[in-house]
Amino acid sequence: MPERVSANGSLEELGRRSVAASRLVALASTSQKNLALSRAAELLLERQGDVLAANRADVARAESAGAGATVIDRLRLGEARLESMCDGLRTVASLPDPVGEVVEGYVRPNGLRVERLRVPLGVVGIIYENRPNVTADAAALCLKAGNSALLRGSSGAIQSNKAVAAALRDGAVSAGLPGDAVLLVEDTRHETAEQFVQLRGTIDCLIPRGGKALIDMILERATVPFVLDGDGNCHVYVDVAADLDMAERIIVNAKTQRPSVCNAMESLVVHSAVAGSFLPRIAARLHSAGVALVGDDRARSLAPEIGVATADDFAREYLDLKASVAVVDDLDGAIDHITCYGSGHSEAIVTADLLAAERFVREVDAAAVLVNASTRFVDGGELGLGAEVGISTQKLHARGPMGLRALTSVKYVVHGQGQVRQ
């Protein structure tokens, strides 16, 4: 029976163990990795009592520290959430293995055979806040992509994280992989987080899962390479040639179906030629769905439900039943508004005009651009990636929903027959 609790040591020592494990995980077969994940799911269910007890201890501590309802909700596990965590592990096991994919291959005039091969990154560092499900989700994706996961969760979820990480470690061991393929840093002091993001030479890729304070700390301190999962100030633009019924369905869905997530609509932009007929209707509809609206003068003159917006409001990611509204004269105005206030996440146009759609797709600079569809589709599952480790709003390495491929690199392999350079 392998140890349940990851022994812990200095950050440097944990880093060395993670690197050593990564060398073995990189060479593991797909079957081995899948077995590790399905065994981890079984172990989590077998140990359900212990895992939930550990989580209750974290929740009790948070409650007695006066944490808010949102924090408690993110932290709390129950049977249903544990089951869904296990489903997540099995889903990742069922996804195609990205490692070994030949991304490109060709022969040079001198006979050299060149291939670009998809390979693991090595050690993926995940730094995250009080969400124990990230421990399982992120570790599973790292492992499936042939990496070891070096996890640094927060103090508030430490007991839950230890219990979940132990199941993943034991799953790895039972599949013949090193337990250190999943390694939780149990030292949750703030200074350890800063040291964590400076483990250059150990962490090949850092993925933060958290809010602005965490991102700012990383921009300030990190020396390891990272991929940022940034804000989503997502717009829906209703063009003059929009089907207004479709626009209403898309807007209501994008704003209200799950307002707390990054791909929810935060800003509505309406062409002035349809604003007179459309804005009163959509404002009333959103108002009745509990959405508070603020807008510019033209928008407010058309719908009494719309309050006064400041420039800050147009740039805000509300993550709530709130939205800003702007009226623009034409497509150029819409693109300018989005360029000025958008966060480069997901931007949608509703239109039946092919040229307007083409210009919007070409000229709006964002991770995802949608034509006649809800911004809520910008998600790893919805776009067919199977699972996601986050949604990148940066332009390097990965952009948009990040699935298994975002957790890999590529290596040139050159086969010769003795060629030398002239």
Add this chain to the structure above:
Amino acid sequence: MPERVSANGSLEELGRRSVAASRLVALASTSQKNLALSRAAELLLERQGDVLAANRADVARAESAGAGATVIDRLRLGEARLESMCDGLRTVASLPDPVGEVVEGYVRPNGLRVERLRVPLGVVGIIYENRPNVTADAAALCLKAGNSALLRGSSGAIQSNKAVAAALRDGAVSAGLPGDAVLLVEDTRHETAEQFVQLRGTIDCLIPRGGKALIDMILERATVPFVLDGDGNCHVYVDVAADLDMAERIIVNAKTQRPSVCNAMESLVVHSAVAGSFLPRIAARLHSAGVALVGDDRARSLAPEIGVATADDFAREYLDLKASVAVVDDLDGAIDHITCYGSGHSEAIVTADLLAAERFVREVDAAAVLVNASTRFVDGGELGLGAEVGISTQKLHARGPMGLRALTSVKYVVHGQGQVRQ
């Protein structure tokens, strides 16, 4: 007649101009971009007298400041180098345009059509040392990939850089593109370099072209995303199953054909079973080619030309007619040695043993792994990329020689018919 000299202002102002230009360059047609590059080549030749005079002024300043021969050589332009700079511009014009490539496309079960489209990065910042050819090479690649180039060269090459950048700006203007597509920061103070790497929100990708001091400054200070072009401590491993004549040709080529570049061999690793016959021969051959060798005890016992190596010597990038030599017991020993001392650039094996080659390819973690070929082939031109902006030794975004694609990002484009999320 457009202005020859780029007007200059504060870094923030230059950044804003570069961003504004990037929006237009991103939408430029391939023909426009190609015209801009071929016009720039024509202008450089038309202005040859002025460009070379500007360069002579830089060289004179460097000489009176007592700069070494290498620095002067890198700085100096002549008719041949200017011609080769122009050839480079025409080569980039002849390459396929990466922008607009559909990287992937599929339809989801709900009818959403998803495409991943290759798009420009936006503003690419290049920070570099005294090599005026980088001004033309890097700017051309940025422009062809639909980006604006924000260039920060060093004070030592400022007159040359201004003259070269002016030709590129004027070439852009004569093709109907903004001159600011190529913008040289003329303020060459050290503190400006630090501000440059902190232009977050302006520079979408920073590519440094320089030595360790520059890289360290970037790791310490940069807040913009960057791609590092790191050291190359490249190994050639001679396996027990190597064709020793082939091994000799490859080693001599990899070490001596151009010792000053990052893909030259710096370390030789030999299987003990062939070391007795091979090491005396290759050591004599390298010695006669002027190569100074240092090695471990086993290597030294076999060849009198080999001096004593310290552990530091095995990790060193000599960039000179020097190399380290190690004898290992088997393939595992070779892989361990490379894992311990390599810099993740280019690693070669010489062997006729298929299984040894497969293990080497799989287990050596480097940007490029070569079987029976010289490490000198790890170069954008040799691998068919047409031109390169550097060789990345990092694992995120781009790894190995970076061509035009490394200067692009990818955008999700989702076409629906009114779909909303359930």
